[in-house]
Amino acid sequence: SLMNQWALYEYMQNGDYDRNLRVLRQRLALNKERMRALVQMHFPAGTRMTNPQGGCVLWIQLPSHYDVIALFHAALDNGISITPGAIFSATDKYRQCIRLSFGVVWSEQIEKAVAQLGALCLQVLRKG
Secondary structure, three states: OHHHHHHHHHHHHOOHHHHHHHHHHHHHHHHHHHHHHHHHHHOOOOOEEOOOOOOOEEEEEOOOOEOHHHHHHHHHHOOOOOEEHHHHOOOOOOOOEEEEEOOOOOOHHHHHHHHHHHHHHHHHEOOO
C-alpha cells in the first residue's frame, strides 16, 4: 500500500535503517563468537565448525562416529531445534553436519541449550 511504502521511505531516509543495520551486525558478530565458544566448550573432541563472515548460522561437523540424525531427534525431544546437514544434499554429503542459528535474541536459555546439545552427542554414538 502507499502508506507502507511511504513509511518505509521515511524510515530509510532518516538514518534509522542504517543505524539499526549497524546494531544488528554487532549483535550477530557477538552471538557468533558466543555460539562458537559454547560449541568448543561442550561438543566432543574432533568437532569442526565454520567461522562465517556474514549470515547467522554455524555449520558444525561432528566426528564420523556420531549419528547426526539421532542427535536431531534427541534435540527435538528436548525442545532444541537444529537442522541436520543431510537435508542440504541429495548425496548424503553433509551427513555429519548440523546447522545452528545464532540469529536469535541471546539468552541464558540459548547457552543451556547448546551445552545440552553437546551432552546429547554422547547419547548418539553410532553402533558398531
